[in-house]
Amino acid sequence: QKEVEQNSGPLSVPEGAIASLNCTYSDRVSQSFFWYRQYSGKSPELIMSIYSNGDKEDGRFTAQLNKASQYVSLLIRDSQPSDSATYLCAVSGAMDSNYQLIWGAGTKLIIKP
Amino acid sequence: DTEVTQTPKHLVMGMTNKKSLKCEQHMGHRAMYWYKQKAKKPPELMFVYSYEKLSINESVPSRFSPECPNSSLLNLHLHALQPEDSALYLCASSQGEGRLPQHFGDGTRLSIL
Numbered sequence: 001q002k003e004v005e006q007n008s009g010p011l012s013v014p015e016g017a018i019a020s021l022n023c024t025y026s027d028r029v030s031q032s033f034f035w036y037r038q039y040s041g042k043s044p045e046l047i048m049s050i051y052s053n054g055d056k057e058d059g060r061f062t063a064q065l066n067k068a069s070q071y072v073s074l075l076i077r078d079s080q081p082s083d084s085a086t087y088l089c090a091v092s093g094a095m096d097s098n099y100q101l102i103w104g105a106g107t108k109l110i111i112k113p
Numbered sequence: 114d115t116e117v118t119q120t121p122k123h124l125v126m127g128m129t130n131k132k133s134l135k136c137e138q139h140m141g142h143r144a145m146y147w148y149k150q151k152a153k154k155p156p157e158l159m160f161v162y163s164y165e166k167l168s169i170n171e172s173v174p175s176r177f178s179p180e181c182p183n184s185s186l187l188n189l190h191l192h193a194l195q196p197e198d199s200a201l202y203l204c205a206s207s208q209g210e211g212r213l214p215q216h217f218g219d220g221t222r223l224s225i226l
Contacts (some may be wrong), residue, residue, distance in 0.1 A: 034214055043203055043217040044156065088155055092211070100169065101215065102137035 002027040004091050006104035015113050019076040023089030023104050026070070030102075031073045032092035033065055035083045038106070044088055048074060079111045116140050116202060117218035119204050122178060125224045134221050136187040136204030144210040145187040148203040150220075156203055162187060163210040194225045 003026045013019040021035075032051055036044035048063040050056045050072065056063045062075040070090075076083055089104040126132050136145065145165045148156035161169035162181040170179075176198075178190040183205045187204055202223055205215040 018189070032213070036217075041201075041222075042203070043220045046214050046216060049214045101160060105155055106153075 002093060002102050004089055004102050004104040006087075006107045007087050008105055009108040009109055010104065010110050012110045012112055013079050015079060015081060015111055017079055018053060019079045019083065019109055019111070021074040021076075021087050021089075021107050021109065022071060023072045023073065023091075025089075025091045025102070027091070027093060027102070028067075030070075030091045030093060033063070034090040034092075034101070035061075035063060035072075035074045036088040036090060037083075038088055039085045076109075081113055084111045096102045116205055117204055117216055119202075119218035119221050121221060123217065123222045123224075125226060126191070126194065127226050128196075130194075131190070131192045133191065134189040134202055134204075134223075136183055136218055137191075138204075138206040138216075138218075139185060140206065140208075140216070141184075142206035142208050142216075143184060143197075144207045145181065146203075146205040146207075146215060147177075147187065147189050148205065148217075150201045150203055160189075160222060168210060191223075194223075196225045199223055199225045 086106040145158040
């Protein structure tokens with residue numbers, strides 16, 4: 001069974017520090033990787049997508065993908081209290097699954113002032 | 114503000130009622146999705162429409178009936194729901210089915226009495 005795993009947390013990080021969120025996936029042929037942020041009671045918001053090995057930076061966010069090790073991570077620099085949320089990792093499956101997203105359970109991040 | 118609009122934001126209904134959830138997007142996306150999300154869980158895929166045709170039905174009970182009147186609109190008709198159907202119902206869209214990121218609406222919070 002294809003799986004995406006995340007540490008449920010909570011992960012507590014002091015304000016201004018780097019928050020590091022990790023995700024591993026089981027399907028070696030996965031092609032697309034996404035990080036969503038979800039505030040309590042709200043809908044998921046896409047914050048990063050990554051498709052090839054290496055780093056992708058967008059403002060304070062950096063996504064890192066290592067297909068050989070089957071993990072994807074999200075770094076948040078200069079963490080702010082407003083970054084406190086649940087971060088969901090989603091991985092697009094292979095063609096035989098119509099590329100549907102497989103979701104991790106989410107990591108709850110708490111930024112302490 | 115999201116570019117996927119869902120109405121209503123909140124819905125309370127009895128088990129014998131019939132109601133509909135609505136979703137609209139004007140991004141020219143050709144794939145639209147319905148998800149169900151329970152508290153502290155990731156989104157759970159219900160239906161996928163691709164080019165206005167139902168492409169995936171994840172074994173959803175028949176008391177949920179999707180409809181895609183055109184490329185911008187997606188409805189979810191509800192009838193004879195059970196208390197366990199209370200959840201956040203999310204609509205999402207993407208440029209096409211497959212590897213591309215999905216963008217979510219704000220969701221409809223559904224409570225079944």
